[in-house]
Amino acid sequence: MVNWTAIIFVMLVMAYFATLSFLENQHSKKAYISNDEFLASLAIVRQCSVYDLFICSGMEWRFSTSKIETDFSSYLKTGHIPHYVVRYVKKNIGSEDVKSLRRVGGLW
Numbered sequence: 001m002v003n004w005t006a007i008i009f010v011m012l013v014m015a016y017f018a019t020l021s022f023l024e025n026q027h028s029k030k031a032y033i034s035n036d037e038f039l040a041s042l043a044i045v046r047q048c049s050v051y052d053l054f055i056c057s058g059m060e061w062r063f064s065t066s067k068i069e070t071d072f073s074s075y076l077k078t079g080h081i082p083h084y085v086v087r088y089v090k091k092n093i094g095s096e097d098v099k100s101l102r103r104v105g106g107l108w
Contacts, residue, residue: 035089036079038095039053041102045097045101050072054072054075056088057089060088061088071085
């Protein structure tokens with residue numbers, strides 16, 4: 001004899017988790033992505049430090065090492081990311097990649 005109560009309960013639990021997953025996916029599609037998230041995501045994907053990304057972006061723009069280090073020091077103190085770093089990061093990682101890292105890793 002089949003226990004219908006248990007079957008209905010299992011189906012309700014499955015529907016709950018499917019709905020929860022759907023809503024989380026919809027929220028992450030609409031969520032704003034900050035420049036910090038772009039920067040952190042590219043560092044994770046490349047398995048390097050944020051400092052390394054500052055160096056790479058500065059070299060692409062042909063900035064001196066002292067300017068890059070000054071900008072990085074300023075970033076550490078104020079949290080301001082220079083425009084050349086933002087452009088470099090957004091050119092090298094897409095918003096969908098950031099969103100998928102956010103969902104999978106529960107980073108933010």
